[in-house]
Amino acid sequence: xxxxxxxxxxxxxxxxxxxxxxxxxxxxxxxxxxxxxxxxxxxxxxxxxxxxxxxxxxxxxxxxxxxxxxxxxxxxxxxxxxxxxxxxxxxxxxxxxxxxxxxxxxxxxxxxxxxxxxxxxxxxxxxxxxxxxxxxxxxxxxxxxxxxxxxxxxxxxxxxxxxxxxxxxxxxxxxxxxxxxxxxxxxxxxxxxxxxxxxxxxxxxxxxxxxxxxxxxxxxxxxxxxxxxxxxxxxxxxxxxxxxxxxxxxxxxxxxxxx
Ligand SMILES: [Zn+2]
Numbered sequence: 176x177x178x179x180x181x182x183x184x185x186x187x188x189x190x191x192x193x194x195x196x197x198x199x200x201x202x203x204x205x206x207x208x209x210x211x212x213x214x215x216x217x218x219x220x221x222x223x224x225x226x227x228x229x230x231x232x233x234x235x236x237x238x239x240x241x242x243x244x245x246x247x248x249x250x251x252x253x254x255x256x257x258x259x260x261x262x263x264x265x266x267x268x269x270x271x272x273x274x275x276x277x278x279x280x281x282x283x284x285x286x287x288x289x290x291x292x293x294x295x296x297x298x299x300x301x302x303x304x305x306x307x308x309x310x311x312x313x314x315x316x317x318x319x320x321x322x323x324x325x326x327x328x329x330x331x332x333x334x335x336x337x338x339x340x341x342x343x344x345x346x347x348x349x350x351x352x353x354x355x356x357x358x359x360x361x362x363x364x365x366x367x368x369x370x371x372x373x374x375x376x377x378x379x380x381x382x383x384x385x386x387x388x389x390x391x392x393x394x395x396x397x398x399x400x401x402x403x404x405x406x407x408x409x410x411x412x413x414x415x416x417x418x419x420x421x422x423x424x425x426x427x428x429x430x431x432x433x434x
């Protein structure tokens with residue numbers, strides 16, 4: 176995993192070539208390739224983008240138009256809606272999936288899963304069965320409630336359902352690579368799912384009675400990891416885990432209010 180300069184990049188060496196999951200912000204292609212070259216001399220043959228945000232697709236084009244690029248179908252839709260991205264064939268996906276797709280076989284197998292909206296409505300879970308690892312993208316990043324992007328179909332109300340489906344539907348994973356920040360564990364992913372469910376339940380129960388700040392603070396004793404009040408190191412954007420929880424309670428108020 177290559178951290179920083181946007182989202183984490185996962186590097187997977189296969190017989191057919193190097194598979195990259197996410198390519199950081201623009202102008203990081205050479206740096207990514209430099210890191211790849213410390214483990215393998217093979218060509219980059221495939222890029223999988225976990226979602227459409229510029230800090231995850233930014234350096235796709237460095238690897239050229241002939242490299243296969245795979246995303247969820249909604250991620251391609253958001254990329255196609257952006258003229259600057261859509262006009263560059265070296266960035267755009269060449270292959271998409273709906274709910275599930277398997278790429279390669281044997282120890283090179285990669286399983287792609289989609290379980291519904293969360294951070295966006297195109298969040299792919301990328302599983303490497305042979306090494307019991309998963310790249311989760313920004314539906315699980317920075318050990319805090321995720322940024323919800325309603326402009327790309329994200330939903331804080333759908334999020335716990337999506338995470339619970341992933342917990343149930345994906346098997347035999349020990350290592351979970353977050354979209355930004357650390358490498359986590361399956362147990363950490365389960366705790367995070369429970370936190371996002373508790374946040375939504377508390378927001379629904381407290382709506383109209385308690386402030387978002389009070390509701391988020393109530394989650395602190397049970398979920399200290401996801402409600403820290405310190406800024407995290409190396410985080411490219413501001414806000415503490417607690418402040419993100421407050422934001423997501425407010426988004427829940429808005430989403431529930433619309434129904
Ligand atoms: Zn993102």
